[in-house]
Amino acid sequence: MDTLLIHILNSLLYAAVLFLIAGGLSLIYGVMHIVNLAHGNLYAFGAFVAAWTVGLLVGGGTPTPVLYLVLLAGPVVAAALGAVLEPTLLRPLYQRPEEYQLLITFGLLLILEDLIRLIWGPYPLSVSSLFEGMGSLNIGESIYPTYNLAVIVVGGLAAVGLWAFIYRTQFGVVLRATSQNMRMAQAMGVNVNRVYVQAFTLGCFMAGLGGAIVVPQQGAVLGMGVDALILAFVVVVIGGLGSLEGALVGALMVGVVRELGINLFPEVELAVLYLMAAVVLLIRPAGQFGRA
């Protein structure tokens, strides 16, 4: 019973982070119809910035609760990066075939990958004190890190917050209108350029947040972005490109399957995930919640 609960918590933990990454990817695709291959790097960027900033302050007398808030530097910088990249690199390409949009984000992936290495060097950054600082809980016979629960809560809050943002605010209405029919929205006076940059920034913020909250637990490692991107792909393919509900369901499914995979058949864990994506595409090309 306890082990089952722990497996469930592990699945949720993984799903929470994946939702943040994949949700951002899907949001960007939903609004702008661009698959951002550099999305994983923005997640990695968020992780490195968070780890670095906390690292500067840790041991300097900053009270620990403040350090958890300092993690937010990650998503803020990732969002700022997004706000710069969209108008400069992506905007000139909206009229061009999608091959070019995909390629430029691939170029961006290569650049950001090395930019992280250039700034922070090849070694992982870690702020495990934040992870250990929260202690752990007893669940029956086993102990479970409190920080992991916090990540699950943050993921849940992000999902709720995002849902409220998109379905309950004026900005959300504009965002959804633009996503459904860009020209119509434009004709109705929506400043599409502004919506695009906002959506892209929001998507990058989510990726950065995902990066920041995994840092205390896993640290910031080179290559983490590319790995995350591929898993985010699996999530959005399962859930449906462009759908936030889909990203949530997809993240939960991937979380569960991965937890099962790690415990039952570790060799083919990744292969199973990719195959799952391929099978879903075959049965439902638009995913569970996607629009074809």
Add this chain to the structure above:
Amino acid sequence: MEEDARAVSLLKTTQLTKYFGETHAVDHVDFTVTEGEVLALIGSNGAGKTTLINLISGLIPVDSGAIVFQGADITRDSIHEKIARGIARSFQLVNLFDQLTTLDNLALAIFSRDGKTRKLFTLSDADRAVRDEAVAVLQQFGLANKAGMVAGGLSQGERKLLDVAVAYALKPKLLFLDEPTSGVSTREKAPIMDIITSVVRAGKITAVIVEHDMDVVFKYCPRIVAMHQGTILADGTPEEIRNNAQVTANLLGAQAQS
């Protein structure tokens, strides 16, 4: 009606139906085409003309009803099978291979018709027979001097003609032409229709022409079928259509005003 029975019916739809949500795009339509005739399908926007053609040619699936072509039920046939039976069509919004040359647009249709598109290891330019036939069709359509130009670079009128020529090159038994003169200037309409109708008649091809312009229809087509809100309103000679009260009220009147 008795006349129809004596002539050979090439195509016959019975109770053909397609709904888009609440819209009855094509509503239990019985429509017959007789071998050798050139008939016009008229009606205002949304009358169901293009939907009817889309159903018969296989672009969209049928909700209910049946399509019989030369005695065979083709209701569920794929596009490919319908093409193989000899049903071809052109498009209202020009549908061409824009990066291929005008000549290659036609050559492809001929290769495909002759089952030669499965050849991987012969050069297409080396097939003189296909090339000569493609040139001949281009000449019939007055496009011979554009043979080497990419289709994307042609004028709108030329593109409309090439669209019809590609369908014609398949040597179909039944050819649907969806508004062959839409989107071109009034001045260009008559020359285009002259070319199309003379080629169709010379090739002894049965053709159904969807057209908005009544002057064009009355001039070129001996039989006219008028559609309105998904159903057939009237079917007869230009004279009968012109004097049909319902047609006048629903179609011609509107056009006289515009």
Add this chain to the structure above:
Amino acid sequence: MSPVSGPNRRVLVAAGPIVVVLLILPWVVEPYQTVLLSYGLVFAIAALGFNLLLGYTGLLSFGHSAYFGVGAYAVAFTVKYLKVGSMELLLLAGILASALVAAVFGLVCVRYTRIFFGILTLALSQVLWSLAFKFFWVTGGTDGLRVPTPTLLGVSIDAGQDKMAFLAHRYYYYVLVLFVAATAVMWVIVHSPFGKALQAIRDNETRAEFVGVQVWHYRWVAFLISGVFTGLAGALWVPLNGLTTPDILVWNFSGEIVFFTVLGGFKTFAGPIVGAVVFNYLKTFAVGYTVYWQMFLGVVLVTLVLALPTGIMGMVARLSQKWSQKWKRTPAP
């Protein structure tokens, strides 16, 4: 009338001198340069295959590392488990294996287009990568599989001969012959009625159906041919590298294949060839020059997409047009 006429003859005239230069090159330049060029020619074969899908059928695959990798691993497995040393048999193994994988993957992928096609090819290639990565007792994992120098046409490497000298001469010519053959075959395919049908599908899928082309059959055959060319390249790559690792299966390598095809210009036949060779030099230079070579390549790619979308061949075509116009105008009084 000979079947090779008009513009076709012009292509042969243009290709002739290039082949002659490639033939005498090993006698003129350093062995290292020849080996580098061999890599370029191998990638060019892969790019030719890839571009049958992108340039001629309008399908952007982001998973072509799969077929390259399968070709390469087929060679490595055949050497390791069947103790085969003949390069011809190894090539056959590479071709058969990549054909098989492409046939199966293709069946799945060609039902989709645009971004879904891209993601599906990517996901399937990642399946192979993760298998190669995790089943290390079969594949050697990240250490890869070492492959000894094979025999070429039954002749093995001379006793005591330097591996580099072998690669720079005998193996270079081996690769060159296959490159020329692959290029010629691909050239015929894209100019065949079948090739025209693919281009028609690329331009207008609906209309292609309506001239009687069964779109997904043709896409599948194109996918298969594309996979086989890329698999052949993967098999040829193994003796050059001497080692097969999961790196060639991972999706970044698929990205590089896309990269060099666009670098050369995917709207022309020769573009992918030029792009592959140039990219190989570019990457080798960047890797030797800085640890931040990925950033360098990224900047090149971004610049290319923004400023030079038609690639090298597109630029050459534009410049030559400009010059020929100028040249025509100057003699006028």
